[in-house]
Amino acid sequence: MSAQTVTETAPVIDVVGLRKSFGSNEVLKGIDLSVNAGEVISLIGPSGSGKSTILRCLNRLEDPTSGTVRVAGFDLTDPKVDINEVRRHVGMVFQHFNLFPNMSVIENVMLAPVETKKRSKDEARKQALALLERVGLKEKADARPSQLSGGQKQRVAIARALAMEPGIMLFDEATSALDPEMVGEVLEVIRELAQTGITMVLVTHEMGFAREVCDRVVFMADGVVCEEGAPEQVFGNPQTPRLQEFLSKVL
Numbered sequence: 001m002s003a004q005t006v007t008e009t010a011p012v013i014d015v016v017g018l019r020k021s022f023g024s025n026e027v028l029k030g031i032d033l034s035v036n037a038g039e040v041i042s043l044i045g046p047s048g049s050g051k052s053t054i055l056r057c058l059n060r061l062e063d064p065t066s067g068t069v070r071v072a073g074f075d076l077t078d079p080k081v082d083i084n085e086v087r088r089h090v091g092m093v094f095q096h097f098n099l100f101p102n103m104s105v106i107e108n109v110m111l112a113p114v115e116t117k118k119r120s121k122d123e124a125r126k127q128a129l130a131l132l133e134r135v136g137l138k139e140k141a142d143a144r145p146s147q148l149s150g151g152q153k154q155r156v157a158i159a160r161a162l163a164m165e166p167g168i169m170l171f172d173e174a175t176s177a178l179d180p181e182m183v184g185e186v187l188e189v190i191r192e193l194a195q196t197g198i199t200m201v202l203v204t205h206e207m208g209f210a211r212e213v214c215d216r217v218v219f220m221a222d223g224v225v226c227e228e229g230a231p232e233q234v235f236g237n238p239q240t241p242r243l244q245e246f247l248s249k250v251l
């Protein structure tokens, strides 16, 4: 199944009435979320509010209990949609890197294009080296992930996701597992990426970053979106008591 034509104004992510339960625990209670091409948004909110679950529904790592989720023109609630096809358009970076430990850095970056895009090894190697250069790790191409710092591993994970040339990138707390001194180097890579026109959704606890880099901030609590808007509006003049309380704890 191919992606439908996405017009310039159509949202590339369109979530309507998304509900998700784990057993009797309803974690998402009717989420509406629309993201336009090139928009960079952050999902913020207290621990357990459902931020990662939304992100996982955008890549069908979780199936919604009800509601619709359209991403890159695909209806993810349609069982006939080939998820591998969807994931060519949607890259994801996780908190814990998920690199293959028995492969070198460059092999990690080359793997998906060779296997799923049928790219030649030479071509994939060239692309991988360019991506590693972009994240400042060309000299680590032949190292194993175990020889890298957390920040370096995460930059490799970003390069690996970019190797599929996705139009959408999802970041699930990409810096939460890092030592504080490594957070900046990863945020810098994400910051540069945000300026390239790629659509990005970031679950983050880095409020300063969300404020500076994102076009829109979406605040969630208890499985619902409580407030959203431009960062200066959301951080500068929070309307809901829940957001005020949250910001008073994290800022």
Ligand SMILES: Nc1ncnc2c1ncn2[C@@H]1O[C@H](COP(=O)(O)OP(=O)(O)OP(=O)(O)O)[C@@H](O)[C@H]1O
Pocket: 022, 027, 045, 046, 047, 048, 049, 050, 051, 052, 053, 054, 203
């Ligand atoms: N696979 C699962 N099985 C059962 N419960 C789950 C599962 N995944 C998430 N949950 C529950 O759903 C709720 C929301 O989790 P989620 O990870 O989406 O929150 P979050 O806002 O991203 O939190 P944090 O900021 O701590 O990562 C939590 O109560 C969590 O325990």
